[in-house]
Amino acid sequence: xxxxxxxxxxxxxxxxxxxxxxxxxxxxxxxxxxxxxxxxxxxxxxxxxxxxxxxxxxxxxxxxxxxxxxxxxxxxxxxxxxxxxxxxxxxxxxxxxxxxxxxxxxxxxxxxxxxxxxxxxxxxxxxxxxxxxxxxxxxxxxxxxxxxxxxxxxxxxxxx
Amino acid sequence: xxxxxxxxxxxxxxxxxxxxxxxxxxxxxxxxxxxxxxxxxxxxxxxxxxxxxxxxxxxxxxxxxxxxxxxxxxxxxxxxxxxxxxxxxxxxxxxxxxxxxxxxxxxxxxxxxxxxxxxxxxxxxxxxxxxxxxxxxxxxxxxxxxxxxxxxxxxxxxxx
DNA sequence: TATTGTTATACTCTATAACTATA
DNA sequence: TATAGTTATAGAGTATAACAATA
Numbered sequence: 001x002x003x004x005x006x007x008x009x010x011x012x013x014x015x016x017x018x019x020x021x022x023x024x025x026x027x028x029x030x031x032x033x034x035x036x037x038x039x040x041x042x043x044x045x046x047x048x049x050x051x052x053x054x055x056x057x058x059x060x061x062x063x064x065x066x067x068x069x070x071x072x073x074x075x076x077x078x079x080x081x082x083x084x085x086x087x088x089x090x091x092x093x094x095x096x097x098x099x100x101x102x103x104x105x106x107x108x109x110x111x112x113x114x115x116x117x118x119x120x121x122x123x124x125x126x127x128x129x130x131x132x133x134x135x136x137x138x139x140x141x142x143x144x145x146x147x148x149x150x151x152x153x154x155x156x157x158x159x160x
Numbered sequence: 161x162x163x164x165x166x167x168x169x170x171x172x173x174x175x176x177x178x179x180x181x182x183x184x185x186x187x188x189x190x191x192x193x194x195x196x197x198x199x200x201x202x203x204x205x206x207x208x209x210x211x212x213x214x215x216x217x218x219x220x221x222x223x224x225x226x227x228x229x230x231x232x233x234x235x236x237x238x239x240x241x242x243x244x245x246x247x248x249x250x251x252x253x254x255x256x257x258x259x260x261x262x263x264x265x266x267x268x269x270x271x272x273x274x275x276x277x278x279x280x281x282x283x284x285x286x287x288x289x290x291x292x293x294x295x296x297x298x299x300x301x302x303x304x305x306x307x308x309x310x311x312x313x314x315x316x317x318x319x320x
Numbered sequence: 321t322a323t324t325g326t327t328a329t330a331c332t333c334t335a336t337a338a339c340t341a342t343a
Numbered sequence: 344t345a346t347a348g349t350t351a352t353a354g355a356g357t358a359t360a361a362c363a364a365t366a
Contacts, residue, residue: 023241026229027290028222031297032309033207035316036200037218038243042320043193058197059356062188069186076324081183083198085358090326112324112365130187137191143318149192152319155312156195158303160202219333236347245335250349272342272347 032159046140050132054125059084061133063092064118064126067102072115074107101125192319206300210292214285219244221293223252224278224286227262232275234267261285 028034047058056064059082066081067073073081075089082089093116096102101122107113118126141149188194207218216224219242226241227233233241235249242249253276256262261282267273278286301309 023226023230023233023237026225027294028225029317030313031293032301032313032316033200033203033218033293033297034222035313035320036196036203038320039316040193040196040200041243043196047193057355058193062194065186065188066183070183073183074324077183083201084356086325087327087359088357110324110366114325133191133193134187137193141192141319144315148315148318151311152315153190153192153195155304155308155315156192156199157189158308159301159312160195160198217332234347246348247336247350248334270343270347274348 043137043140046136047133050136051129054129054132056129059088059092060096061129063089063096064101064122064129067116068118068123068126071117072105074113074115075104076113078116096122203297203300206296207293210296211289214289214292216289219248219252220256221289223249223256224261224282224289227276228278228283228286231277232265234273234275235264236273238276256282 044058047061051057051061062082063078066078070077070081075093076086078093079086079089093102093104097104100119102116102118104114104116107115138149141152144152204218207221211217211221222242223238226238230237230241235253236246238253239246239249253262253264257264260279262276262278264274264276267275298309301312304312
């Protein structure tokens with residue numbers, strides 16, 4: 001009987017601890033949930049390390065990108081676009097506003113709403129961040145060919 | 161000039177807030193980081209909802225699976241296999257032990273190490289959990305054909 | 321009465337450093 | 344001195360409920 005296939009349980013006679021050099025594959029490797037999580041963590045670790053010099057977190061970057069593409073977007077629309085809850089947007093935008101990268105403008109027609117815009121400084125920084133992000137994304141997935149990368153993107157977008 | 165391509169900045173004359181029905185695609189949709197995150201969140205939401213009745217979190221499930229496949233695995237080996245830090249394993253196993261699903265056995269040769277085993281009750285529950293997990297995984301990705309699912313799994317495992 | 325944004329809050333996840341007991 | 348596990352702690356992420364201003 002191979003070590004991997006040992007069938008010791010809490011009630012069986014053999015219950016000595018084992019430290020395999022390398023644990024084998026399990027059912028986890030057949031689930032998209034686990035594989036997605038591992039892959040996502042790896043790519044985010046690259047991203048976070050790359051962006052650390054600018055102190056930009058993934059959520060902040062995604063907010064900047066969406067605001068740039070949709071100047072004047074409201075906070076509720078931004079929340080929906082990013083798939084996060086409104087209270088998170090408050091903090092997210094507040095931090096960006098503190099750093100002078102974005103700002104809120106009260107809507108004249110509906111004074112409850114705030115339109116969000118990038119500042120000039122925000123646009124300048126984002127231009128650099130976007131390049132860094134694309135580079136990081138590629139370096140984190142260097143095991144994939146260009147064709148595989150495109151294929152993976154398409155499959156992921158079919159999922160969500 | 162289309163609404164989407166409006167180029168209002170904080171310093172430009174047009175800075176009224178806008179609430180588009182549906183924000184358009186951005187650079188985010190070309191990055192694996194963002195797409196992986198969105199897909200992973202969707203699959204995890206399905207998983208969490210499915211497992212709620214058993215009060216099992218993703219990390220707990222993955223620990224149970226690895227322990228079952230590697231009875232007697234030490235906590236440090238488990239941490240490495242799951243890609244998490246040793247302090248997290250402590251809490252993870254502690255909760256499983258409290259619920260009578262797993263237990264720690266001190267290693268006789270090296271009394272610093274603990275081998276982890278499933279209890280009979282843990283094995284019984286896990287058998288059900290595995291079926292639920294596979295079902296949830298499939299339901300969360302019904303947009304994919306079997307071939308696409310296999311392809312996606314292979315690509316993800318190439319990434320991490 | 322409904323909606324936008326906000327505050328307060330709490331709970332989970334995650335990472336780090338420091339401690340203990342064994343080696 | 345080094346290692347396995349543990350404790351303590353803090354920070355980030357996330358979700359909910361309740362509130363203020365406005366519609």
